[in-house]
Amino acid sequence: MAFFLATGAGALPEGMSGFKIKVPDSATKVLSDKPKRVQALLQQYGQAISRSRTAGRRVSFRVDVDPEGDMVVTPVEDEVLAAPTVAEHASTADAGLEQALAAARARGRSKAAEILERGDMLSADEFARLLGTTRVTINTKRQNGQVLGLDGAKRGYRFPDWQLDSDGKPFAALSILHERLGGAWAVYRFLVQPHGELDGLTGREALERGRTEEAISAAESVGRDFR
Incomplete structure (x- = not known):
């Protein structure tokens, strides 16, 4: 040395x-x-x-x-070659999170548009004719949660033609489902997805089979899970 x-x-x-x-x-x-x-x-x-x-x-x-x-x-x-500061890490994380959320929203919009294009989705006028009533009445019932209407943005609200019971009337439980689940799209998901509490039936199938109370109970369980 x-x-x-x-x-x-x-x-x-x-x-x-x-x-x-x-x-x-x-x-x-x-x-x-x-x-x-x-x-x-x-x-x-x-x-x-x-x-x-x-x-x-x-x-x-x-x-x-x-x-x-x-x-x-x-x-x-002059430039810093050190590892990013905490603030820079936070900024990068925030940017990544925002990108992920934006991508998720885009996928959601795409999926919603796909659903609303299906043949079982009726316009307010078409749904009114099916029920023998007026567009105004349909929109009032939608606002009250008595019928299920999904916001189609560009094409207005769409109404599933399968939300009717054996008498040709909207399921009586719809207003309660809107109350329990908090929104039309949440009600839609509940009606089309199978549930263990309903022995694997969808919410719609349970209502069609007269298992209304069980369907409402299952909806309450779903609502609690997302609060």
Whole structure:
């Protein structure tokens, strides 16, 4: 091992005229005839420490060395090469979350549009004719939760033609389902999906078989799960 003594006013902390650095023998042979280059490198390192302390963050400088030992030290850079700060991590996480939510919303809109295009989805006028009433009455019943109407945005509300009982009237439990589940699309999902509480029947199948109380109970369970 060998020792190098580095000096130079302005390059060292106040009160210090020099310091020793332990260097392996293999490096000593290469560096011993290049004291000025070693000094330049150490000065650049000292400047980097001072810059980092002032900025309160990590900074960097670059050293390019050729096979002959000549080197070029690039001045301290302004950009931060450290790992992202907590704030940057949070910002990245927020951006990722927002992208995921946007993608989910897009998929939801696409799926909703697909559902509303099906042949069993009627317009307000078509559904009114099916029930022998008026569009105004249908919209009033939709607002009261007495019939199921799904918002189709561009094409207006759509009404499933299968929400009728054996007498050709809307299921009597629809208003209660709207109350328990909180929205038309939630009611739709409940009616088309199978439920363990209903022995694997969909909500619609349970209503068609007269198992109204069981269907309402299952809806209450679903509603609690999502509160």
